[in-house]
Amino acid sequence: MRKAAPMGKTVTIGEISDFISGRTRPSLPKLPLEAKSGVLHEQSNTGAIFMMILQQTRSFCAKDARDKVFGLLGVIKRAARVRNLSECPISADYSKSVAQVYEEATTYILKNTSNLLPLSMVSDPSRILVKDLPSWAIDFSANFCLSLGEFNAVLGNQPDSNAAKDPPKLLEYPIIRGRAMYVLAHILDKVADTGEAPTEVINTSLEPYVKFTMNCPKIYRTGQHRVEVLWRTLIWDYAHTGSLHPASDACGVSFRYWLAITICNAIRREVCKGRLRSNCSFEMRNLEELAVGDPTGNIPRLHEIEEICEDNGVFEDGLDPERNTEQVSFRIRDRGGLTFRIDDRGGLKLDSQLGEFGLATGLCFSADPRMYRTHKGYIGSGPFSTCKGDVVIIAAGGKIPFMLRPVGSPEDLKFQLLGDTYVHGIMHGEALRSSDVERKWL
Template sequence: MDELSEEMRRSEYEEACDYNYAPLQHPDSIRLLELLPGEMESPIQIDLAEFRLQENPLYEALSYTWATEDGDCSLSSQIRCGKTTRLWITKNCELALRYLRETDSRRILWVDAICINQNDINERGHQVGMMRDIYSQAPRVLVWLGEASKDLGTPLSYMVDSISPSALEAATGPLSRSGSSGGELSTHEAPPNDSQATISVSEIFLNFLEEVVDDMIQISSTGQASTLSSLYQELISQIHEGWTNKAPEAKSQLYRGFVDIVNRRWWTRVWVVQEVVSAKSVILVCSKKRTDYTYFRRLHLSIIRDMSPKANDIFNSFSVANGHLTAVRGAFRATEASAEPSAFLEVLHEARGLFASNPCDKVFGVLGLSDKFNTLAPAPDYSKSPTEVFTDLAKSFLSTTKSLSILEHATSTNATLGHPSWAPYWPNGPVIYFNRSVPYHASKKSEAIFTISPNSQYLRVKGKVFDQVTELPLAELGAYTWEAGFNEIIEGYRVSCKVGFSLTSYPTGEPVEEALWRSLCWNFRWGTDYTMIYPAPDELAHSFREWYYILMASNTLEVTEREFKNQRNPFAAEINDTSPLGTTKNGYLAAVPYTTEVGDFIALLAGGRLPFILRPTGDHYCFVGPCYVHGIMNGEAFPDTLDGLQWFSIR
């Protein structure tokens, strides 16, 4: 009888007509879906209803990716909406609903693909503007990471393999143990008693992550450094071994679970940054496993602050999750009351490596983080092209701040898109990376003097030509990209050092060697507690000499790489890999974007913190990017009065 009823339900399900969205009635209206109870495999049934946010409806908000882990984002799954209609959703959305569905009670959710009429551009744009309110008003946000890994491990061997003998000494049983804090530790979801039972390695990792962070919090409460936790040390040891050792036997269950989780597609989405930053509480959902999102943030931050060699080595092992967690840290800083407008640009910059199916979402996904961002950029408008959106943003930021700091994010590669070279094209990664928190004041603290043409193509700005690039020998261009391999980077270093030592004197009167090493690191270094040190301390000169000897003395790149890694030279950690050194007509060293060409001008523009590379092109200039010129970064070459400045027309 049950099979017959199920067959009848499926038949009705397939014969339903498509759901027709009714327009929302109020500016603060949203739709909420009521997920009806059911078993895992039974058809999904929902009801949709309109609510006003001012009425404070109770719901949970879902954060997820439309696409499955293999990239399928087609609307190929159907669910029943009401008694007679159906909705088409992606397979990943359907999976999330199945795992979130209760068997005996209803659940109220907000899911963007279902609760927003995706075919109505006006509604979509309006709801995007409400996104922060939607996620912040929900008591919790549920992050659907996907189903658990099919790679299985055995809980008992996981406990033995994952913990060092010292951490097992205080064990009170096969499934519990005491950590260095003295507190009892056990998996949050105890595995089966059968030692041969298996669970997913993703669950193994998430269970252990909870234990690690709980132990670190306990240790920190006693006034000790949380990284003293033996469980934390064991975790980074296993990640380090799996990350650096290619042998299959080095890939423990714990490491494999870590890799599985940090490579999930969810971490790559630009929108989820706003979703988690706005939330009161965030829960990661992987099949039936639930883990507090703050565990991940705490682990990532601990590894950043941990100055140990192992922690430094495994930072990149966070893979695609790295970009997300870095952007989230920047977003929290940017939403502080004391944050400067430049913090908004930093979030946009950090989100450049994240994915958005619509290029405009690289901006729209960040705008909703804070009300104060609304004064820096126009409201979301999906009827505009990416070039219109990004140019409007640049114009608005320039007008609001009277600062050229947004130009620091632009590169000459934009011009190939038919896009103004002075307006950052946010979907593209920057050509040059540098620390924008360093207090450079190449144009002193002047305000920008500018006009923008009616067609938004030309930026006219006042400034002065300081110098011209005359020599710029380069290694292979790949040596200066973020993706460059070690051998490519080394060759780039060598070429830049040869450029520096080709000078016999320096205009500031400093020794050439000092001008060289300060140019290589943009005269900046991080302190041991991640405080910013500018200008770079004199003692870095000794580290430079050791670094330079290793760089130039080795006969092969292989020897150089091994020696570099063994030495862990402090100077090596400070070099800007993305800015080759060139020389100028007046004998200065300039760290420039690799897209710079001989003959390009170095200009000091009112309202700019750094010098800028401009390329003469007919009756205007093309904007190439920012640069570092040693000896003029504190306003030494910029006039005290602005009367004698000239106009530059940049397109």
């Protein structure tokens, strides 16, 4: 655990007015007249300890949902005493509702950490179990899914994402008044189109991913081909081993094999149901079109898919329909004699590093993220509930962009938090380098 930063010199709000640009909302409470240049303060590590322990116990069960927080208070307070930190003021008060307990815990953590990482623990609305929670409050009873922000936080000394750099040097940030939270943010863009989430395509030929990619410009704003943008976005540009971020080009080769095997398993299931071989091949015409125009060579050709199916007996007459429910491993032998296998449920059996992409999806797909494209052409992977019209923001103090849903009229600047999001090409502050970036209180 890092030591808390020393208290910095006092500076006026006017000295950081370059950061606080844009229209100030009339409903926003007045900001403190002074701010400390040291973002962390005396209690910061206590808040960080609280968040860390809550993260580690997200998958634990409790008969009383309030005990997901109350059951940890003794450990947290002891850890604070050992480190000579301020104690956590939260107490086990069973007169409070589950929503009140979770909101209080989230508020404490946000006010006593140096960034917006706690917001990455917010569950997608479709997974929320506790009603009447503000959208920014963490539902500690929801099924745990590793978010991009949480994955980013455990990289250790590996390069990580830092889309928004440092938070504003204010005594209080984010600002929480009642059940509303205010952050200083740049609105990047609105979602124009969405693709499918892994649970919606993993048992298909992945044709939806192919169609989504075909509708994107061939060359992305980073100069990369759309196929490379596709596979990097699917795994948040994180590999499973070696240099984690950005993922190495070897992951692109692994993507080719992963894609081929996943499609072959989808064909096998269709053949077992009685589909004709010709019909299965016909439905993959978009894959062939994408492969022909792919200079990276990471999209398998249709004849390669058919060869793999032939080699593994997919098209043999008299297949037992019961095999449709079994896990079947395909084998591909590449030019170097290395073998890569993947079963139809996504489980990997590896004889080489060719399964690197599949291992990465095991982490990223647990959150069931949805692919999307914005009006300005940004491509990302966001919360499952993401839909057209949602807004991508880069909030000060947030290493990861966030997905918001507008509530009320556009002039209100009120939003519901859906979760964090990966946006290809802006995860290291690239979007804030322009001189015309406008930040607003949301």
